[in-house]
Amino acid sequence: MVNHSFPELRILDLANNDLAGPLPKGHVKNMKGMWNLDEQGTSSYMGTRNFSYHYSVSSTIKGFEIKLEKILTIFASIDLSNNMFVGEISSFVGQHNSLRGLNLSHNSFSGQIPESIGNLTQLEWLDLSSNKLNGQIPHKLADLTFLAFLNLSDNRLTGPIPQGRQFNTFENASYHGNIGLCGFPLSRGCNADGGQPPPPS
Known part of the structure; x- marks a missing residue:
């Protein structure tokens, strides 16, 4: 178990490593620099100043690699893409409600998409592609207005x-390769009970 709360960790x-195995829940849970937004949208761990850091970083944002010349104190993101992580995505990720971006693509995560991701009210981009996730897309994700x-x-x-x-x-590209999905924007309609219609005989 990791006891450090990482109060300054924003990104x-x-x-693009060879990291493998399940993602340690202790690491995910304790990254407190990315959570605890108050009613004004400010994390108690992130402070109230809107200064920029003097560091630059390259990050994959909305599908494109972008170099950030200065990192705003309100900016927080997690990118674990292109590794070999397995197991379920921890529901603790939903605590990091200052996250702007979450990229867990190109791993071997399985199980369902945690409904707690719907708590990430500041989230601007979400990439869970190329994993082994199953089940339904949580309806709570539709509440992510950003x-x-x-x-x-x-x-x-x-x-x-x-x-x-x-x-x-x-668009369709957001859901490509999930043959069990139905409804807009896909051409496959859903049954009255919300399921995918049977294939034609």
């Missing part, structure tokens, strides 16, 4: 795609 980028980029392609997701708000702006 975690371990992409979400501008979504990639859930190449998983094993099933059932109806949530509708409304930002989900009405995403």
